Amino acid sequence: MQGAAAMDTDMERKVAAEKEMREWCVALPKVELHAHLNGSVRNSTLLELAKQLGDKGVIVFEDVKDVIMKDGRSLPECFKLFDLFHILTTDHDTVTRIAKEVLEDFAAENVVYLEIRTTPKNNEAKGMTKRSYMNAVIKGLKAVDVVDVVLFDSDSRTNDTLNCNPTIELDGDTKKKRIYVRLLLSIDRRETTSAALDTVNLALEMKDQGVIGIDLSGNPVVGEWETYLPALQHAKELGIPITIHCGEVANRKEIQAMLDFCPQRLGHVCCLNDAEWKKLKSSMIPVEICLTSNVMTGGAPSLELHHFADLYNAKHPLSLCTDDCGLFSTSLSNEYYLVAATFGLSKPELFQLAQEAVQFIFADENVKKSLKEVFKHAEKRLTMLSEIGVPN
Ligand SMILES: CC(C)=CCNc1ncnc2c1ncn2[C@@H]1O[C@H](COP(=O)(O)O)[C@@H](O)[C@H]1O
Numbered sequence: 001m002q003g004a005a006a007m008d009t010d011m012e013r014k015v016a017a018e019k020e021m022r023e024w025c026v027a028l029p030k031v032e033l034h035a036h037l038n039g040s041v042r043n044s045t046l047l048e049l050a051k052q053l054g055d056k057g058v059i060v061f062e063d064v065k066d067v068i069m070k071d072g073r074s075l076p077e078c079f080k081l082f083d084l085f086h087i088l089t090t091d092h093d094t095v096t097r098i099a100k101e102v103l104e105d106f107a108a109e110n111v112v113y114l115e116i117r118t119t120p121k122n123n124e125a126k127g128m129t130k131r132s133y134m135n136a137v138i139k140g141l142k143a144v145d146v147v148d149v150v151l152f153d154s155d156s157r158t159n160d161t162l163n164c165n166p167t168i169e170l171d172g173d174t175k176k177k178r179i180y181v182r183l184l185l186s187i188d189r190r191e192t193t194s195a196a197l198d199t200v201n202l203a204l205e206m207k208d209q210g211v212i213g214i215d216l217s218g219n220p221v222v223g224e225w226e227t228y229l230p231a232l233q234h235a236k237e238l239g240i241p242i243t244i245h246c247g248e249v250a251n252r253k254e255i256q257a258m259l260d261f262c263p264q265r266l267g268h269v270c271c272l273n274d275a276e277w278k279k280l281k282s283s284m285i286p287v288e289i290c291l292t293s294n295v296m297t298g299g300a301p302s303l304e305l306h307h308f309a310d311l312y313n314a315k316h317p318l319s320l321c322t323d324d325c326g327l328f329s330t331s332l333s334n335e336y337y338l339v340a341a342t343f344g345l346s347k348p349e350l351f352q353l354a355q356e357a358v359q360f361i362f363a364d365e366n367v368k369k370s371l372k373e374v375f376k377h378a379e380k381r382l383t384m385l386s387e388i389g390v391p392n
């Protein structure tokens with residue numbers, strides 16, 4: 001009996017420790033560098049949109065409901081689901097709503113800098129152009145009022161570091177939290193060279209409206225590197241920072257070409273062979289790590305065997321990201337928690353990991369300076385919260 005009581009206490013202690021760690025990960029200020037807008041939609045919103053389209057007879061709601069609620073999907077199933085998302089999100093007002101909600105969700109868990117990426121979409125039937133799609137996204141971001149949203153490099157609040165708000169409120173601090181947001185325009189691997197070039201030119205046109213970089217994404221078994229290369233090269237010549245989804249599948253020729261291209265950041269890097277791994281490490285290209293996404297889509301065999309550990313131990317520049325927090329039912333706080341629970345990182349190490357991501361953002365030096373202040377404030381507060389003794 002005594003043994004059972006001890007076990008109960010052990011179990012209670014474990015549950016309490018997990019809860020405390022999870023709360024700490026939420027309180028930690030975080031930088032999100034790899035999040036797809038339509039992959040971050042709340043399930044409740046998707047279901048609501050599906051219901052509306054079902055009522056109009058555009059789709060069969062019951063079929064869609066099963067797909068949305070299904071756990072554990074293969075890579076092709078995920079991309080089928082994205083096609084469904086695109087049917088659900090084809091009008092401007094819906095895009096605006098989604099952008100607003102996604103930003104609110106990231107802000108709610110103390111993301112202090114967010115690079116949200118999305119594929120600008122043409123949809124003639126709905127009167128949507130890539131430009132009007134992006135305008136709808138920006139409208140949604142600007143509509144957020146629960147936090148102070150800073151979207152432009154020219155925003156004078158960027159320099160106002162004295163007023164940068166701490167991200168947790170321990171002592172009745174009622175000031176609004178602040179979040180810096182920037183947009184990356186994604187080139188979908190299904191696109192032609194000309195469509196990809198349009199996206200790069202749009203990024204240039206919208207650079208004063210929060211658009212800061214280019215991403216290459218989409219189904220990794222579709223398309224050829226040579227198709228996107230002219231557009232990526234054009235972006236490079238224009239000085240637009242680039243991040244590329246790399247090595248989601250073992251396409252040797254493409255991985256090699258991507259590493260040779262030397263973008264500012266790489267996402268995933270799952271299926272690299274020894275030589276490519278060596279090349280990546282010597283390149284020091286920062287990597288966007290998406291633990292849950294990689295495990296759920298088979299890019300990594302398990303959390304324990306995820307290549308995060310290798311890169312982290314090699315002190316390779318990296319940042320934890322969600323990829324598609326709606327699709328994979330995760331959050332950035334959860335990704336930090338998983339790193340602690342799986343690889344045994346301490347709170348000071350998690351803090352350092354979050355703080356170091358500031359170096360890899362695409363926004364300018366002023367934003368970096370402000371974010372460094374945010375982390376300085378947070379360090380004090382988090383230390384008060386749990387006496388973590390964060391390293392200098
Ligand atoms: C689903 C899956 C295999 C996730 C792994 N990670 C991904 N790999 C490549 N492209 C992606 C991934 N997640 C999202 N995307 C891209 O982002 C789009 C959704 O966001 P948006 O419509 O661009 O706003 C998808 O249609 C796809 O083109």
Ligand SMILES: [Zn+2]
Pocket residue numbers: 034036217245267323
């Ligand atoms: Zn991605």
